Amino acid sequence: MLVRRELRASFSTPLLYLVGMPLLALSGWYFYSVLVGDRTSELRRYFSQLEFLLLLTVPLFSMRSIAEERRSGSLDLLLVRPVGEGAVVLAKMAGIVATVLALLTPAFVLFVASVARLGDPDMGAVAAQSIGAVLVLILVASIGILWSSMTKSQILAAAGALGTNVLLWLMGTGLSEAQLRLLSIRWHTDAAETGLIAVTDLAYFIGWSVVLLAVARLGLMARRR
Amino acid sequence: MRTALWIWLGLAAAVALVVCARLWRRLGSRLVLASALPPALLVLALANFMGPLERRSWMVDVTKNRRNTLSSITEGVVDRAREEVRITAFFVPGEPGWETASAVIKAYERLSPRVKVRFVNPEQQPGLARKYEIEFFGQVVIEGAGRRERANFADEIDVTGAILRLTRDRAPRLCFVTGHGERVPDEITGLNELGRALDRSQMEFKTVSLARATTPLEGCDAAVVLGAKVPLLPEERDRWRAYLGGEGKAMVLLEAGGPDMSAWLPAGISVGEQPVSDAESGLVDDPEAVVAGIFGASSAITRDLAPVFLLNPLPLAIDRDPQGEGGVSIAKLLITTPTARIGDRQGTLLLAAGYDRSGIVPDGEGGRTRISRSRVFVLGDVDWVLDGQVELLDNRRLLGNALEWLVRQENLIDIASRPVNPPVLLTSSDSRSVLLSSVVLPPAVLLTIGVVVAWARRKR
Numbered sequence: 001m002l003v004r005r006e007l008r009a010s011f012s013t014p015l016l017y018l019v020g021m022p023l024l025a026l027s028g029w030y031f032y033s034v035l036v037g038d039r040t041s042e043l044r045r046y047f048s049q050l051e052f053l054l055l056l057t058v059p060l061f062s063m064r065s066i067a068e069e070r071r072s073g074s075l076d077l078l079l080v081r082p083v084g085e086g087a088v089v090l091a092k093m094a095g096i097v098a099t100v101l102a103l104l105t106p107a108f109v110l111f112v113a114s115v116a117r118l119g120d121p122d123m124g125a126v127a128a129q130s131i132g133a134v135l136v137l138i139l140v141a142s143i144g145i146l147w148s149s150m151t152k153s154q155i156l157a158a159a160g161a162l163g164t165n166v167l168l169w170l171m172g173t174g175l176s177e178a179q180l181r182l183l184s185i186r187w188h189t190d191a192a193e194t195g196l197i198a199v200t201d202l203a204y205f206i207g208w209s210v211v212l213l214a215v216a217r218l219g220l221m222a223r224r225r
Numbered sequence: 226m227r228t229a230l231w232i233w234l235g236l237a238a239a240v241a242l243v244v245c246a247r248l249w250r251r252l253g254s255r256l257v258l259a260s261a262l263p264p265a266l267l268v269l270a271l272a273n274f275m276g277p278l279e280r281r282s283w284m285v286d287v288t289k290n291r292r293n294t295l296s297s298i299t300e301g302v303v304d305r306a307r308e309e310v311r312i313t314a315f316f317v318p319g320e321p322g323w324e325t326a327s328a329v330i331k332a333y334e335r336l337s338p339r340v341k342v343r344f345v346n347p348e349q350q351p352g353l354a355r356k357y358e359i360e361f362f363g364q365v366v367i368e369g370a371g372r373r374e375r376a377n378f379a380d381e382i383d384v385t386g387a388i389l390r391l392t393r394d395r396a397p398r399l400c401f402v403t404g405h406g407e408r409v410p411d412e413i414t415g416l417n418e419l420g421r422a423l424d425r426s427q428m429e430f431k432t433v434s435l436a437r438a439t440t441p442l443e444g445c446d447a448a449v450v451l452g453a454k455v456p457l458l459p460e461e462r463d464r465w466r467a468y469l470g471g472e473g474k475a476m477v478l479l480e481a482g483g484p485d486m487s488a489w490l491p492a493g494i495s496v497g498e499q500p501v502s503d504a505e506s507g508l509v510d511d512p513e514a515v516v517a518g519i520f521g522a523s524s525a526i527t528r529d530l531a532p533v534f535l536l537n538p539l540p541l542a543i544d545r546d547p548q549g550e551g552g553v554s555i556a557k558l559l560i561t562t563p564t565a566r567i568g569d570r571q572g573t574l575l576l577a578a579g580y581d582r583s584g585i586v587p588d589g590e591g592g593r594t595r596i597s598r599s600r601v602f603v604l605g606d607v608d609w610v611l612d613g614q615v616e617l618l619d620n621r622r623l624l625g626n627a628l629e630w631l632v633r634q635e636n637l638i639d640i641a642s643r644p645v646n647p648p649v650l651l652t653s654s655d656s657r658s659v660l661l662s663s664v665v666l667p668p669a670v671l672l673t674i675g676v677v678v679a680w681a682r683r684k685r
Contacts, residue, residue, distance in 0.1 A: 012682065017675035021668040028663035036656055039648045042325075045318075107667035114659050119649035124287040183236070194328040195288035211237055215244050 002087060006095025007102070010061070019060045020103045026053055027104065031111045041119030043111075044193045047129040051136045051189055054100070055169055058137065059161035061099060062144025063154040065092040066216070071152045075220075085220035089145060089213050096141040101134070125195035132192025135205035136185060140165050142209040142216075149216040284335070292325055295332050299385045303336045306392045310369040312342045314379055315359045326363060326379035333384065367391055377622070382525055386629060397632035399423065399430040400445035404461075406454030408607065415611045416451070422621065428628065435461040442468050447631040450489055452480035452607035457488045465489065474600045474631040478607040479541050491580045491601050493555055497542040501574050501605070503565035524556050526579060526602070526626045530619045541605030542567055542574040553582045559604070577604040579630070602627040 010016050030049040038045065069075035078088060108130075115121045140161070147160040171184030188205065191198040286293045303310070314330045316323050327344065334342040347354035347362060357366045365376040367387040374391045376383035401409045409432050410420030423430050433441045433448070436458060442448050448468065457465060469475065469491050477489050481500045490496065545555045559577035567574065580601040609620050651659070 011674075012678060014675070014679075017671060020671050024667040024671055025664055028665075028667055031663045032660050035649060035659060036651060039651060041649050103671070106670075107663070110662055110667070114662060115649070118651060118655060118659075122289045122292075124289050128287050190331070191284060194293055194331060195286060196293050197285045197287060199283035211240070215240060218244055 002091030003094045007098055010099040019057055023057045024107055041115045041121040047133055047193055051133055054137055055140055055165035058140040059144050059158045062096050062148055063158035066148040067151055067154050067157045085217045089217045092145050093141050097137055100137055128192050128195045128197055132189045138209050139205050142212040146212045146216045149219040293328050293332050302385050302389050308370045310340045313366045314344050315347045315364050316344055317346055317348055317362050330379055396429045397446040399428055400433040400448050402448055402450045403432045404434045404436055408451040418612045418615050419610055435464050447474040449476045451478050454483050456484045462488045472597050472599055476602045479605050480607045481541055494603055495544045499567045501542050501565050501567055503561045526630050527558050543578050543605055545578055552584045555580050600631055
């Protein structure tokens with residue numbers, strides 16, 4: 001019920017369309033440029049670019065989730081209901097993930113159908129790459145929820161989440177020390193992009209998401225008291 | 226890995242500490258502990274779970290051709306490397322085959338912490354490419370133990386072969402058989418280039434006479450016979466047969482117009498007396514030449530060879546007995562077009578064959594056994610390795626591949642080639658329709674939904 005409430009709220013705000021249209025257009029352009037530029041049915045480069053796009057856009061979806069409710073006072077109304085803070089935080093995260101998936105999935109099905117018509121995509125690799133992208137989405141949504149739970153300002157929540165995401169991404173580049181790279185999102189999406197499901201990567205994404213959501217939950221608990 | 230784990234844990238602990246410290250007074254210790262304990266336990270459990278693991282043990286390759294999974298042969302080769310192995314792959318991202326090749330190279334890094342991988346774009350770092358003497362995109366340089374090896378293709382056979390060369394205790398030794406008019410690597414016989422190529426490949430070579438000792442080929446990793454012109458003496462023949470009948474490895478290049486050469490060949494292979502002509506495949510300025518661009522079998526020797534290969538002039542045809550002895554395989558390596566001729570006979574003829582005999586033999590005391598392997602590469606021409614011709618087309622690579630195949634201990638030939646995704650063929654109308662359906666259609670649909678939602682809200 002809480003997730004449905006989040007989804008309904010997302011689709012009734014102009015923000016979803018303002019952010020969603022460029023997200024879809026850019027995602028489509030990446031797909032087109034990979035297909036036409038590389039002339040291959042391999043979608044690895046597309047997924048790599050899509051994941052980076054998620055780091056940039058998901059904070060715009062998540063910035064409202066708790067910060068706006070705090071500012072308008074509706075958070076207090078929500079918290080007096082007989083639901084736990086954990087359920088609220090989880091519903092917020094699930095709402096963001098469901099919103100982004102609802103935006104991207106139809107387009108993605110169209111992309112895969114195009115590739116299947118023109119070439120011979122490796123569906124196993126596509127499945128692994130999709131799982132990797134969903135894991136990135138869950139983690140960045142959790143980062144966004146945490147930032148949104150810490151401030152009343154949506155701008156600050158978005159900027160904080162964006163900064164964290166970019167930092168976690170840059171750790172995976174040549175700019176960072178080899179050991180720091182193991183903490184980066186980039187490092188942990190690499191295996192999925194090549195078609196491997198790694199337990200360590202699952203642990204990284206799920207572990208961090210749980211920790212971040214638990215901290216956000218603590219913030220809500222403090223508010224209820 | 227362990228250091229990273231501590232950084233990982235430290236960060237989680239720092240976040241938890243800061244939050245707990247701020248909330249301690251407001252919430253009370255019990256509540257804070259109750260809330261912080263489960264995630265903290267989870268982090269610890271994950272850390273304990275992840276710590277002792279190597280990445281390779283906990284991965285599932287879900288790709289169609291298991292393209293990220295290296296063979297057990299490669300695992301063995303990498304495990305035996307005692308020092309760090311650095312793999313530098315020179316790729317331009319987006320080039321055809323790049324995705325598959327980079328997946329294979331990264332799979333080596335996952336095999337062992339001693340393997341370090343880096344990708345270099347030669348267009349962005351031309352200096353580094355020059356330093357490593359890179360000739361074309363896709364080459365891979367493998368370094369370790371103060372040595373450097375090169376793989377021309379970023380696939381498992383080439384890269385594992387290069388690691389194997391790098392980790393060998395000593396350079397392979399080739400023995401050039403003399404005494405029958407054979408050629409040896411020197412300037413006099415026109416094989417100067419071959420000598421230089423062997424030096425570059427870190428192969429030692431020496432000449433041996435079958436007549437002078439009872440076991441003249443002892444200590445040789447492979448024997449090379451380049452165009453013998455005189456028949457073998459009976460004692461020599463017995464020694465040569467004993468060598469091939471054991472674990473001998475040999476390259477036998479035959480020369481037209483010579484004596485009966487059957488004594489040089491293993492059982493199951495024979496050679497014709499008349500040379501082959503193949504007008505259909507000849508060069509415009511040299512109609513006598515045979516350009517063989519047809520490879521009869523997928524093998525480590527001819528795999529990925531350029532589609533043409535020059536034999537000049539007039540090679541001999543090889544015959545193979547399909548009903549050979551057990552444990553023997555004779556691969557058709559190089560064949561002519563169907564228009565080739567020997568005298569009145571016309572059809573597809575065999576120009577080069579790879580003989581491979583393996584069997585289990587006793588090894589020391591205690592009933593132990595091991596696999597014994599004998600290999601012979603036979604080609605009905607010798608001129609293609611001479612100075613001036615070895616440089617032509619892909620002759621040098623054919624020679625190098627054949628020698629590597631002979632001196633290797635591992636049967637890298639068993640490593641399956643990974644099929645590369647075929648390119649997507651896009652017409653201009655396909656391109657337009659993909660552009661419309663991927664870039665224009667999804668945002669347009671979302672805009673329509675947005676307009677409908679806004680209109681419905683306003684109506685309410």
